[in-house]
Amino acid sequence: MSLHPPVFPAEPTQFLLTDLSLVRLTGEDRVKYLQGQVTCDVSALTPGQSTLGGHCDAKGKLWGNFRLYCLPECLLLQTKASLLARQLPELKKFAVFAKVDIQQSDWTSLAIAGTGTDAWVAAQLGLGDSGLTPQGMAVRVATDRWLLLCEQDPALTLPKAEQALWWALDIQAGIPHLEAVHQGEYIPQMINLQALGGISFTKGCYMGQETVARAKYRGASNRALFVLAGEATAPVASGDTLELQLGENWRRGGLVLNAWQQNGQVWLTAVLPKDTEADAIYRLKQEEGSRLHLQPLPYSLAE
Template identity: 70%
Template sequence: MPTPVFPAEPTLFSLTDVAITRLRGLDRAKYLQGQVTCDVNALQPGQSTLGGHCDPKGKLWSNFRLLCLEDSLLLLTKPSVLVRQLPELKKFAVFAKVEIDTYPGLTVGVAGQGTDAWIAARFGVQGTALIEGGMAVQVEADRWLLVSELPLELGLPAGQESLWWGLDIKAGIPHLEAVHQGEYIPQMLNLQALDGISFTKGCYMGQEIVARAKYRGANNRALFVLAGTATNPVASGDALEIRLGDNWRRSGMVLNAWQQEGQLWLTAVLPKDTEADAQFRLKQDEAASLRLQPLPYPLVD
Protein backbone atom coordinates (compact mmCIF):
# COMPACT_ATOMS: atom_id res chain seq x y z
CA MET A 1 0.00 0.00 0.00
CA PRO A 2 1.48 3.39 -0.95
CA THR A 3 2.25 5.40 2.14
CA PRO A 4 4.21 8.59 2.82
CA VAL A 5 7.68 7.12 3.40
CA PHE A 6 11.07 8.73 3.87
CA PRO A 7 13.24 8.77 0.74
CA ALA A 8 16.25 6.45 0.72
CA GLU A 9 18.64 9.44 0.65
CA PRO A 10 18.56 13.15 1.57
CA THR A 11 16.04 14.74 -0.78
CA LEU A 12 15.10 18.37 -1.39
CA PHE A 13 11.48 19.53 -1.20
CA SER A 14 10.53 22.95 -2.55
CA LEU A 15 7.75 24.13 -0.23
CA THR A 16 5.32 26.44 -2.02
CA ASP A 17 2.28 25.81 0.22
CA VAL A 18 3.68 27.80 3.14
CA ALA A 19 3.52 31.48 4.08
CA ILE A 20 6.03 33.24 6.32
CA THR A 21 4.99 36.26 8.37
CA ARG A 22 7.88 38.26 9.86
CA LEU A 23 7.86 40.39 13.01
CA ARG A 24 10.67 42.89 13.58
CA GLY A 25 11.24 45.74 16.03
CA LEU A 26 12.15 46.13 19.69
CA ASP A 27 8.75 44.93 20.93
CA ARG A 28 8.41 41.94 18.60
CA ALA A 29 8.67 39.26 21.31
CA LYS A 30 6.61 41.18 23.85
CA TYR A 31 3.91 41.87 21.27
CA LEU A 32 3.67 38.30 20.00
CA GLN A 33 3.75 36.97 23.56
CA GLY A 34 0.37 38.60 24.17
CA GLN A 35 -1.15 37.12 21.03
CA VAL A 36 -0.26 33.41 20.85
CA THR A 37 -0.34 30.20 22.89
CA CYS A 38 3.40 29.45 23.02
CA ASP A 39 5.98 31.13 25.27
CA VAL A 40 7.68 33.52 22.86
CA ASN A 41 9.78 35.12 25.61
CA ALA A 42 11.40 31.77 26.38
CA LEU A 43 12.87 31.44 22.88
CA GLN A 44 16.49 32.32 22.15
CA PRO A 45 17.80 32.95 18.62
CA GLY A 46 18.10 29.61 16.89
CA GLN A 47 15.15 28.04 18.71
CA SER A 48 11.71 27.08 17.39
CA THR A 49 8.31 25.97 18.66
CA LEU A 50 4.81 25.22 17.43
CA GLY A 51 1.94 27.44 18.55
CA GLY A 52 -1.52 28.80 17.88
CA HIS A 53 -3.16 32.19 17.35
CA CYS A 54 -6.68 32.35 18.81
CA ASP A 55 -9.68 34.62 18.71
CA PRO A 56 -11.18 35.85 22.03
CA LYS A 57 -13.24 32.65 22.24
CA GLY A 58 -10.11 30.50 22.11
CA LYS A 59 -10.79 29.31 18.55
CA LEU A 60 -7.82 29.23 16.19
CA TRP A 61 -7.16 31.80 13.49
CA SER A 62 -4.09 29.70 12.67
CA ASN A 63 -1.53 27.30 14.00
CA PHE A 64 2.10 27.89 13.12
CA ARG A 65 5.75 27.03 13.50
CA LEU A 66 7.63 29.91 15.13
CA LEU A 67 11.31 30.55 14.36
CA CYS A 68 13.41 32.91 16.45
CA LEU A 69 16.16 34.65 14.46
CA GLU A 70 18.63 37.23 15.72
CA ASP A 71 16.59 40.22 14.55
CA SER A 72 13.13 38.83 13.80
CA LEU A 73 10.45 36.25 14.53
CA LEU A 74 9.00 34.14 11.73
CA LEU A 75 5.55 32.51 11.70
CA LEU A 76 5.14 29.67 9.19
CA THR A 77 1.48 28.97 8.30
CA LYS A 78 -0.63 27.79 5.41
CA PRO A 79 -1.20 30.68 2.96
CA SER A 80 -4.99 30.33 3.05
CA VAL A 81 -5.29 31.50 6.67
CA LEU A 82 -3.62 34.88 6.11
CA VAL A 83 -6.68 36.75 4.78
CA ARG A 84 -8.36 36.56 8.19
CA GLN A 85 -5.42 35.88 10.49
CA LEU A 86 -3.00 38.63 9.46
CA PRO A 87 -5.35 41.57 10.18
CA GLU A 88 -5.98 40.07 13.63
CA LEU A 89 -2.25 39.75 14.27
CA LYS A 90 -1.69 43.37 13.21
CA LYS A 91 -4.69 44.79 15.07
CA PHE A 92 -2.76 46.20 18.04
CA ALA A 93 0.65 46.60 16.39
CA VAL A 94 0.18 50.37 16.11
CA PHE A 95 0.64 50.59 19.88
CA ALA A 96 3.98 48.73 19.90
CA LYS A 97 7.42 49.00 18.32
CA VAL A 98 6.83 46.14 15.92
CA GLU A 99 6.74 45.77 12.15
CA ILE A 100 4.79 42.90 10.59
CA ASP A 101 5.43 41.98 6.97
CA THR A 102 6.21 39.06 4.66
CA TYR A 103 9.57 37.32 4.99
CA PRO A 104 11.50 37.70 1.72
CA GLY A 105 13.40 34.41 1.99
CA LEU A 106 12.57 30.89 0.92
CA THR A 107 11.59 27.68 2.68
CA VAL A 108 12.66 24.19 1.66
CA GLY A 109 12.52 20.80 3.28
CA VAL A 110 15.21 18.13 3.35
CA ALA A 111 14.23 14.59 4.29
CA GLY A 112 15.45 11.05 3.76
CA GLN A 113 17.70 8.47 5.30
CA GLY A 114 20.97 10.05 6.40
CA THR A 115 19.62 13.63 6.44
CA ASP A 116 20.72 14.32 10.02
CA ALA A 117 24.31 13.47 9.10
CA TRP A 118 24.04 15.44 5.85
CA ILE A 119 22.79 18.55 7.71
CA ALA A 120 25.60 18.21 10.27
CA ALA A 121 28.20 18.02 7.50
CA ARG A 122 26.66 20.83 5.41
CA PHE A 123 25.79 23.34 8.15
CA GLY A 124 27.71 22.14 11.20
CA VAL A 125 24.64 21.79 13.43
CA GLN A 126 23.30 18.80 15.38
CA GLY A 127 19.80 20.16 16.03
CA THR A 128 17.62 23.21 15.37
CA ALA A 129 19.97 26.19 15.07
CA LEU A 130 20.82 29.37 13.21
CA ILE A 131 22.63 29.00 9.90
CA GLU A 132 24.07 31.65 7.61
CA GLY A 133 21.12 33.67 6.28
CA GLY A 134 18.47 31.93 8.31
CA MET A 135 17.68 28.83 10.32
CA ALA A 136 17.65 25.02 10.17
CA VAL A 137 14.77 23.40 12.07
CA GLN A 138 14.74 19.69 12.85
CA VAL A 139 11.13 18.52 12.44
CA GLU A 140 11.92 14.91 13.39
CA ALA A 141 14.74 12.44 12.82
CA ASP A 142 16.13 12.84 9.28
CA ARG A 143 13.67 15.63 8.38
CA TRP A 144 14.51 19.34 8.41
CA LEU A 145 13.10 22.73 7.41
CA LEU A 146 15.54 25.29 6.04
CA VAL A 147 14.55 28.97 5.99
CA SER A 148 16.99 31.42 4.46
CA GLU A 149 17.30 34.82 2.81
CA LEU A 150 20.37 33.52 0.95
CA PRO A 151 20.28 31.13 -2.00
CA LEU A 152 20.58 27.49 -0.93
CA GLU A 153 22.73 25.50 -3.33
CA LEU A 154 22.24 22.04 -1.88
CA GLY A 155 22.80 19.73 -4.82
CA LEU A 156 20.18 17.21 -3.72
CA PRO A 157 17.64 15.21 -5.74
CA ALA A 158 14.17 16.76 -5.80
CA GLY A 159 11.11 15.23 -4.18
CA GLN A 160 7.40 15.94 -4.58
CA GLU A 161 6.06 18.58 -2.21
CA SER A 162 3.00 16.43 -1.49
CA LEU A 163 5.25 13.83 0.16
CA TRP A 164 6.57 16.43 2.60
CA TRP A 165 3.05 17.26 3.75
CA GLY A 166 2.22 13.55 3.84
CA LEU A 167 5.10 13.01 6.25
CA ASP A 168 3.65 15.78 8.44
CA ILE A 169 0.34 13.89 8.46
CA LYS A 170 2.04 10.68 9.58
CA ALA A 171 3.84 12.68 12.28
CA GLY A 172 0.51 14.06 13.54
CA ILE A 173 1.55 17.66 12.80
CA PRO A 174 -1.52 19.83 12.06
CA HIS A 175 -1.89 22.55 9.45
CA LEU A 176 -5.00 24.70 9.79
CA GLU A 177 -6.54 25.92 6.52
CA ALA A 178 -8.98 28.80 6.04
CA VAL A 179 -11.96 26.41 6.00
CA HIS A 180 -11.23 25.50 9.65
CA GLN A 181 -10.77 29.00 11.08
CA GLY A 182 -12.94 29.57 14.13
CA GLU A 183 -13.67 25.82 14.49
CA TYR A 184 -11.08 24.45 16.91
CA ILE A 185 -9.41 25.34 20.16
CA PRO A 186 -5.65 24.56 20.19
CA GLN A 187 -6.03 21.28 22.13
CA MET A 188 -8.24 19.90 19.36
CA LEU A 189 -5.14 20.00 17.12
CA ASN A 190 -3.01 18.36 19.83
CA LEU A 191 -0.91 21.49 20.26
CA GLN A 192 -0.52 20.75 23.97
CA ALA A 193 1.02 17.36 23.09
CA LEU A 194 3.36 19.06 20.60
CA ASP A 195 4.62 21.64 23.15
CA GLY A 196 2.71 24.40 21.36
CA ILE A 197 0.84 25.71 24.44
CA SER A 198 2.33 27.26 27.58
CA PHE A 199 0.01 27.11 30.57
CA THR A 200 2.30 29.31 32.69
CA LYS A 201 3.11 32.24 30.38
CA GLY A 202 0.24 34.53 31.36
CA CYS A 203 -2.41 36.25 29.30
CA TYR A 204 -2.92 36.05 25.56
CA MET A 205 -5.94 36.20 23.29
CA GLY A 206 -8.27 33.33 24.16
CA GLN A 207 -6.12 32.19 27.11
CA GLU A 208 -9.02 31.71 29.55
CA ILE A 209 -10.80 29.30 27.22
CA VAL A 210 -7.63 27.33 26.51
CA ALA A 211 -6.82 27.07 30.23
CA ARG A 212 -10.38 26.01 31.07
CA ALA A 213 -10.14 23.19 28.53
CA LYS A 214 -7.11 21.87 30.39
CA TYR A 215 -8.05 22.37 34.02
CA ARG A 216 -11.77 21.64 33.78
CA GLY A 217 -11.58 18.91 31.16
CA ALA A 218 -13.70 20.98 28.81
CA ASN A 219 -12.23 19.56 25.59
CA ASN A 220 -13.52 16.27 24.23
CA ARG A 221 -11.90 16.24 20.78
CA ALA A 222 -8.41 15.60 19.45
CA LEU A 223 -6.43 15.24 16.23
CA PHE A 224 -6.20 11.70 14.82
CA VAL A 225 -4.38 10.11 11.88
CA LEU A 226 -6.38 7.86 9.54
CA ALA A 227 -5.34 5.78 6.54
CA GLY A 228 -7.13 3.71 3.92
CA THR A 229 -8.53 3.97 0.42
CA ALA A 230 -10.57 6.55 -1.49
CA THR A 231 -11.68 6.97 -5.08
CA ASN A 232 -12.36 10.69 -5.21
CA PRO A 233 -10.02 13.62 -4.46
CA VAL A 234 -10.08 14.61 -0.77
CA ALA A 235 -9.66 18.16 0.50
CA SER A 236 -9.46 20.03 3.79
CA GLY A 237 -12.95 20.46 5.23
CA ASP A 238 -14.43 17.29 3.72
CA ALA A 239 -16.79 15.49 6.10
CA LEU A 240 -15.96 12.13 7.68
CA GLU A 241 -18.56 9.57 8.75
CA ILE A 242 -18.17 6.81 11.34
CA ARG A 243 -19.90 3.44 11.17
CA LEU A 244 -22.36 2.72 13.99
CA GLY A 245 -23.84 -0.72 13.41
CA ASP A 246 -25.56 -0.58 10.02
CA ASN A 247 -25.63 3.21 9.95
CA TRP A 248 -23.15 6.02 9.33
CA ARG A 249 -22.98 9.25 11.32
CA ARG A 250 -20.97 12.42 10.75
CA SER A 251 -17.89 12.36 12.96
CA GLY A 252 -15.48 15.13 11.97
CA MET A 253 -13.74 17.06 9.21
CA VAL A 254 -10.59 16.38 7.23
CA LEU A 255 -7.77 18.67 8.30
CA ASN A 256 -5.02 17.62 5.85
CA ALA A 257 -4.85 14.81 3.30
CA TRP A 258 -2.28 12.89 1.21
CA GLN A 259 -3.36 10.70 -1.72
CA GLN A 260 -1.55 8.41 -4.12
CA GLU A 261 -2.78 5.54 -6.29
CA GLY A 262 -6.09 5.31 -4.45
CA GLN A 263 -4.44 5.29 -1.03
CA LEU A 264 -5.24 8.03 1.48
CA TRP A 265 -3.68 9.34 4.67
CA LEU A 266 -5.31 12.20 6.54
CA THR A 267 -5.59 14.03 9.82
CA ALA A 268 -8.99 14.85 11.31
CA VAL A 269 -10.43 16.21 14.54
CA LEU A 270 -12.58 13.50 16.16
CA PRO A 271 -14.08 12.73 19.58
CA LYS A 272 -11.31 11.71 22.00
CA ASP A 273 -13.16 8.54 22.95
CA THR A 274 -13.24 7.21 19.38
CA GLU A 275 -12.66 3.45 19.47
CA ALA A 276 -9.35 2.25 18.01
CA ASP A 277 -11.11 -0.18 15.63
CA ALA A 278 -13.70 2.33 14.37
CA GLN A 279 -14.50 2.33 10.64
CA PHE A 280 -14.71 5.59 8.70
CA ARG A 281 -15.61 6.78 5.23
CA LEU A 282 -15.92 10.11 3.44
CA LYS A 283 -19.39 11.57 3.10
CA GLN A 284 -18.86 12.33 -0.59
CA ASP A 285 -17.18 8.94 -1.24
CA GLU A 286 -19.18 6.12 0.34
CA ALA A 287 -16.75 3.53 -1.07
CA ALA A 288 -13.88 5.01 0.92
CA SER A 289 -12.58 2.99 3.84
CA LEU A 290 -10.43 4.46 6.63
CA ARG A 291 -9.02 3.29 9.96
CA LEU A 292 -7.23 5.04 12.79
CA GLN A 293 -3.44 4.90 12.86
CA PRO A 294 -1.27 5.16 16.00
CA LEU A 295 -0.24 8.70 16.87
CA PRO A 296 3.57 9.05 17.12
CA TYR A 297 3.25 10.89 20.44
CA PRO A 298 1.15 10.48 23.59
CA LEU A 299 -2.00 12.55 23.91
CA VAL A 300 -2.00 14.72 27.04
CA ASP A 301 -4.63 17.10 28.39
Protein backbone atom coordinates in the same frame (compact mmCIF):
# COMPACT_ATOMS: atom_id res chain seq x y z
CA MET B 1 -5.96 -4.07 0.65
CA SER B 2 -2.77 -3.57 2.62
CA LEU B 3 -1.73 -0.06 3.53
CA HIS B 4 1.27 1.53 1.88
CA PRO B 5 2.40 4.55 3.89
CA PRO B 6 4.38 7.39 2.31
CA VAL B 7 7.85 6.15 1.33
CA PHE B 8 10.63 7.89 3.22
CA PRO B 9 13.31 9.06 0.78
CA ALA B 10 16.36 6.81 0.57
CA GLU B 11 18.73 9.81 0.54
CA PRO B 12 18.63 13.48 1.58
CA THR B 13 15.99 15.11 -0.63
CA GLN B 14 14.83 18.73 -0.77
CA PHE B 15 11.27 20.03 -0.85
CA LEU B 16 10.30 23.61 -1.73
CA LEU B 17 7.38 24.39 0.57
CA THR B 18 5.41 26.81 -1.58
CA ASP B 19 2.19 26.13 0.39
CA LEU B 20 3.68 28.07 3.30
CA SER B 21 3.96 31.79 3.93
CA LEU B 22 6.17 33.66 6.38
CA VAL B 23 5.32 36.65 8.54
CA ARG B 24 8.26 38.72 9.81
CA LEU B 25 8.10 40.62 13.10
CA THR B 26 10.74 43.26 13.79
CA GLY B 27 11.10 46.08 16.31
CA GLU B 28 12.13 46.17 19.95
CA ASP B 29 8.68 45.08 21.19
CA ARG B 30 8.34 42.09 18.84
CA VAL B 31 8.76 39.44 21.54
CA LYS B 32 6.54 41.19 24.08
CA TYR B 33 3.87 41.87 21.49
CA LEU B 34 3.71 38.33 20.08
CA GLN B 35 3.82 36.90 23.62
CA GLY B 36 0.42 38.49 24.24
CA GLN B 37 -1.09 37.12 21.03
CA VAL B 38 -0.19 33.42 20.79
CA THR B 39 -0.27 30.17 22.78
CA CYS B 40 3.47 29.42 22.88
CA ASP B 41 6.07 31.03 25.15
CA VAL B 42 7.79 33.44 22.78
CA SER B 43 9.97 34.97 25.50
CA ALA B 44 11.54 31.59 26.27
CA LEU B 45 13.13 31.33 22.81
CA THR B 46 16.69 32.34 22.05
CA PRO B 47 18.09 32.84 18.52
CA GLY B 48 18.24 29.50 16.74
CA GLN B 49 15.27 28.03 18.62
CA SER B 50 11.80 27.23 17.31
CA THR B 51 8.39 26.14 18.58
CA LEU B 52 4.92 25.32 17.31
CA GLY B 53 2.07 27.55 18.40
CA GLY B 54 -1.46 28.79 17.80
CA HIS B 55 -3.08 32.17 17.24
CA CYS B 56 -6.60 32.41 18.68
CA ASP B 57 -9.51 34.80 18.66
CA ALA B 58 -10.97 36.10 21.93
CA LYS B 59 -13.08 32.93 22.29
CA GLY B 60 -10.05 30.66 21.98
CA LYS B 61 -10.82 29.48 18.42
CA LEU B 62 -7.83 29.31 16.10
CA TRP B 63 -7.12 31.83 13.37
CA GLY B 64 -4.22 29.55 12.56
CA ASN B 65 -1.37 27.40 13.79
CA PHE B 66 2.27 28.00 12.96
CA ARG B 67 5.93 27.29 13.56
CA LEU B 68 7.80 30.22 15.11
CA TYR B 69 11.49 30.82 14.41
CA CYS B 70 13.63 33.07 16.58
CA LEU B 71 16.43 34.88 14.73
CA PRO B 72 18.77 37.56 16.09
CA GLU B 73 16.98 40.49 14.42
CA CYS B 74 13.44 39.19 13.95
CA LEU B 75 10.80 36.57 14.58
CA LEU B 76 9.46 34.56 11.64
CA LEU B 77 6.04 32.95 11.84
CA GLN B 78 5.52 30.17 9.27
CA THR B 79 1.98 29.10 8.40
CA LYS B 80 -0.20 27.85 5.55
CA ALA B 81 -0.66 30.61 2.98
CA SER B 82 -4.44 30.25 2.87
CA LEU B 83 -4.72 31.47 6.48
CA LEU B 84 -3.14 34.88 6.05
CA ALA B 85 -6.06 36.79 4.50
CA ARG B 86 -7.86 36.58 7.85
CA GLN B 87 -5.00 35.87 10.25
CA LEU B 88 -2.57 38.66 9.33
CA PRO B 89 -5.00 41.55 9.99
CA GLU B 90 -5.85 39.96 13.35
CA LEU B 91 -2.17 39.65 14.21
CA LYS B 92 -1.61 43.30 13.34
CA LYS B 93 -4.72 44.57 15.13
CA PHE B 94 -2.97 45.93 18.24
CA ALA B 95 0.47 46.54 16.71
CA VAL B 96 -0.15 50.29 16.54
CA PHE B 97 0.29 50.38 20.32
CA ALA B 98 3.73 48.71 20.27
CA LYS B 99 7.12 49.15 18.66
CA VAL B 100 6.69 46.28 16.25
CA ASP B 101 6.43 45.93 12.50
CA ILE B 102 4.57 42.94 11.04
CA GLN B 103 4.86 42.14 7.34
CA GLN B 104 4.87 39.17 5.03
CA SER B 105 8.37 37.95 4.24
CA ASP B 106 9.83 36.66 0.97
CA TRP B 107 12.28 34.32 2.68
CA THR B 108 12.37 30.77 1.29
CA SER B 109 10.85 27.81 3.17
CA LEU B 110 12.60 24.52 2.40
CA ALA B 111 12.60 21.06 3.87
CA ILE B 112 15.08 18.21 3.68
CA ALA B 113 14.20 14.60 4.44
CA GLY B 114 15.64 11.19 3.71
CA THR B 115 18.01 8.63 5.13
CA GLY B 116 21.28 10.37 6.03
CA THR B 117 19.82 13.87 6.33
CA ASP B 118 21.07 14.36 9.89
CA ALA B 119 24.60 13.53 8.72
CA TRP B 120 24.23 15.81 5.68
CA VAL B 121 23.13 18.76 7.84
CA ALA B 122 25.99 18.12 10.27
CA ALA B 123 28.52 18.09 7.43
CA GLN B 124 27.09 21.05 5.47
CA LEU B 125 25.77 23.30 8.22
CA GLY B 126 27.63 22.09 11.31
CA LEU B 127 24.39 21.45 13.21
CA GLY B 128 23.37 18.42 15.25
CA ASP B 129 20.13 20.09 16.28
CA SER B 130 18.16 23.22 15.46
CA GLY B 131 20.20 26.39 15.10
CA LEU B 132 21.22 29.42 13.07
CA THR B 133 22.82 29.06 9.65
CA PRO B 134 24.72 31.57 7.50
CA GLN B 135 21.52 32.17 5.47
CA GLY B 136 18.92 31.87 8.21
CA MET B 137 17.91 28.94 10.38
CA ALA B 138 17.50 25.14 10.38
CA VAL B 139 15.11 23.16 12.59
CA ARG B 140 15.32 19.42 13.21
CA VAL B 141 11.70 18.19 13.17
CA ALA B 142 12.54 14.50 13.65
CA THR B 143 15.25 12.01 12.77
CA ASP B 144 16.45 12.86 9.23
CA ARG B 145 13.75 15.55 8.80
CA TRP B 146 14.68 19.25 8.77
CA LEU B 147 13.08 22.59 7.98
CA LEU B 148 15.24 25.39 6.55
CA LEU B 149 14.54 29.11 6.38
CA CYS B 150 16.77 31.02 4.00
CA GLU B 151 16.90 34.71 3.13
CA GLN B 152 17.78 33.64 -0.41
CA ASP B 153 17.44 30.37 -2.31
CA PRO B 154 20.42 28.30 -1.10
CA ALA B 155 20.64 26.34 -4.39
CA LEU B 156 21.19 23.00 -2.66
CA THR B 157 22.76 20.23 -4.71
CA LEU B 158 20.22 17.63 -3.56
CA PRO B 159 17.58 15.69 -5.47
CA LYS B 160 14.16 17.38 -5.44
CA ALA B 161 10.72 15.98 -4.65
CA GLU B 162 7.19 17.35 -4.60
CA GLN B 163 6.16 19.01 -1.35
CA ALA B 164 3.16 16.64 -1.09
CA LEU B 165 5.49 13.96 0.27
CA TRP B 166 6.70 16.29 3.05
CA TRP B 167 3.08 16.97 4.04
CA ALA B 168 2.43 13.21 3.99
CA LEU B 169 5.26 12.70 6.47
CA ASP B 170 3.72 15.41 8.68
CA ILE B 171 0.36 13.60 8.51
CA GLN B 172 2.01 10.38 9.69
CA ALA B 173 3.63 12.34 12.52
CA GLY B 174 0.30 13.86 13.59
CA ILE B 175 1.48 17.41 12.88
CA PRO B 176 -1.49 19.67 12.02
CA HIS B 177 -1.71 22.34 9.33
CA LEU B 178 -4.89 24.39 9.42
CA GLU B 179 -6.26 25.79 6.17
CA ALA B 180 -8.66 28.72 5.67
CA VAL B 181 -11.67 26.38 5.77
CA HIS B 182 -10.84 25.51 9.40
CA GLN B 183 -10.48 29.04 10.78
CA GLY B 184 -12.70 29.66 13.80
CA GLU B 185 -13.54 25.94 14.18
CA TYR B 186 -11.10 24.56 16.74
CA ILE B 187 -9.45 25.44 20.01
CA PRO B 188 -5.71 24.56 20.16
CA GLN B 189 -6.16 21.26 22.04
CA MET B 190 -8.43 19.97 19.28
CA ILE B 191 -5.43 19.84 16.92
CA ASN B 192 -3.14 18.42 19.65
CA LEU B 193 -0.98 21.53 20.09
CA GLN B 194 -0.58 20.72 23.80
CA ALA B 195 0.97 17.34 22.89
CA LEU B 196 3.35 18.99 20.41
CA GLY B 197 4.73 21.63 22.79
CA GLY B 198 2.74 24.44 21.18
CA ILE B 199 0.91 25.66 24.32
CA SER B 200 2.42 27.19 27.45
CA PHE B 201 0.14 26.99 30.48
CA THR B 202 2.45 29.14 32.60
CA LYS B 203 3.23 32.14 30.35
CA GLY B 204 0.33 34.36 31.41
CA CYS B 205 -2.34 36.11 29.38
CA TYR B 206 -2.78 35.99 25.61
CA MET B 207 -5.74 36.18 23.26
CA GLY B 208 -8.08 33.25 24.00
CA GLN B 209 -6.07 32.11 27.02
CA GLU B 210 -9.08 31.59 29.31
CA THR B 211 -10.67 29.10 26.94
CA VAL B 212 -7.41 27.20 26.44
CA ALA B 213 -6.79 27.01 30.20
CA ARG B 214 -10.37 25.87 30.85
CA ALA B 215 -9.96 23.08 28.31
CA LYS B 216 -6.95 21.83 30.25
CA TYR B 217 -8.08 22.22 33.84
CA ARG B 218 -11.81 21.51 33.42
CA GLY B 219 -11.63 18.98 30.61
CA ALA B 220 -13.62 21.23 28.31
CA SER B 221 -12.14 19.84 25.09
CA ASN B 222 -13.86 16.69 23.83
CA ARG B 223 -12.17 16.46 20.43
CA ALA B 224 -8.64 15.73 19.22
CA LEU B 225 -6.59 15.21 16.08
CA PHE B 226 -6.30 11.65 14.78
CA VAL B 227 -4.50 9.98 11.87
CA LEU B 228 -6.56 7.76 9.56
CA ALA B 229 -5.65 5.70 6.52
CA GLY B 230 -7.47 3.54 4.02
CA GLU B 231 -8.99 3.31 0.57
CA ALA B 232 -10.33 6.28 -1.39
CA THR B 233 -10.28 7.02 -5.10
CA ALA B 234 -12.11 10.36 -5.20
CA PRO B 235 -10.06 13.50 -4.44
CA VAL B 236 -9.91 14.36 -0.74
CA ALA B 237 -9.53 17.95 0.44
CA SER B 238 -9.24 19.89 3.68
CA GLY B 239 -12.69 20.40 5.16
CA ASP B 240 -14.26 17.27 3.65
CA THR B 241 -16.73 15.48 5.93
CA LEU B 242 -16.04 12.08 7.48
CA GLU B 243 -18.81 9.71 8.54
CA LEU B 244 -18.59 7.12 11.34
CA GLN B 245 -20.10 3.65 10.95
CA LEU B 246 -22.71 2.77 13.58
CA GLY B 247 -24.03 -0.69 12.82
CA GLU B 248 -25.61 -0.44 9.38
CA ASN B 249 -25.83 3.34 9.57
CA TRP B 250 -23.40 6.22 9.17
CA ARG B 251 -23.34 9.56 10.96
CA ARG B 252 -21.25 12.69 10.66
CA GLY B 253 -17.96 12.14 12.50
CA GLY B 254 -15.54 15.00 11.80
CA LEU B 255 -13.70 17.03 9.19
CA VAL B 256 -10.53 16.32 7.23
CA LEU B 257 -7.62 18.53 8.23
CA ASN B 258 -4.89 17.40 5.80
CA ALA B 259 -4.80 14.56 3.26
CA TRP B 260 -2.32 12.69 1.05
CA GLN B 261 -3.38 10.29 -1.70
CA GLN B 262 -1.60 7.80 -3.89
CA ASN B 263 -2.68 4.71 -5.83
CA GLY B 264 -6.19 4.53 -4.39
CA GLN B 265 -5.07 5.04 -0.81
CA VAL B 266 -5.35 8.05 1.46
CA TRP B 267 -3.66 9.11 4.67
CA LEU B 268 -5.24 12.00 6.51
CA THR B 269 -5.57 13.87 9.76
CA ALA B 270 -9.00 14.75 11.13
CA VAL B 271 -10.52 16.26 14.26
CA LEU B 272 -12.73 13.59 15.86
CA PRO B 273 -14.34 12.93 19.25
CA LYS B 274 -11.67 12.18 21.83
CA ASP B 275 -13.39 8.95 22.88
CA THR B 276 -13.32 7.46 19.36
CA GLU B 277 -12.79 3.70 19.61
CA ALA B 278 -9.55 2.33 18.16
CA ASP B 279 -11.48 -0.01 15.83
CA ALA B 280 -13.86 2.67 14.54
CA ILE B 281 -14.55 2.65 10.80
CA TYR B 282 -14.94 5.90 8.88
CA ARG B 283 -15.72 6.82 5.29
CA LEU B 284 -15.65 10.00 3.23
CA LYS B 285 -19.14 11.44 2.82
CA GLN B 286 -18.55 12.01 -0.91
CA GLU B 287 -17.36 8.41 -1.47
CA GLU B 288 -19.58 5.84 0.21
CA GLY B 289 -17.28 2.98 -0.75
CA SER B 290 -14.25 4.42 1.01
CA ARG B 291 -13.08 2.93 4.30
CA LEU B 292 -10.70 4.56 6.78
CA HIS B 293 -9.18 3.25 10.01
CA LEU B 294 -7.38 4.96 12.87
CA GLN B 295 -3.58 4.78 12.90
CA PRO B 296 -1.46 5.06 16.06
CA LEU B 297 -0.40 8.57 17.02
CA PRO B 298 3.36 8.89 17.64
CA TYR B 299 2.73 10.87 20.85
CA SER B 300 0.45 10.89 23.89
CA LEU B 301 -2.67 13.05 24.02
CA ALA B 302 -2.24 13.72 27.74
CA GLU B 303 -2.55 17.40 28.65
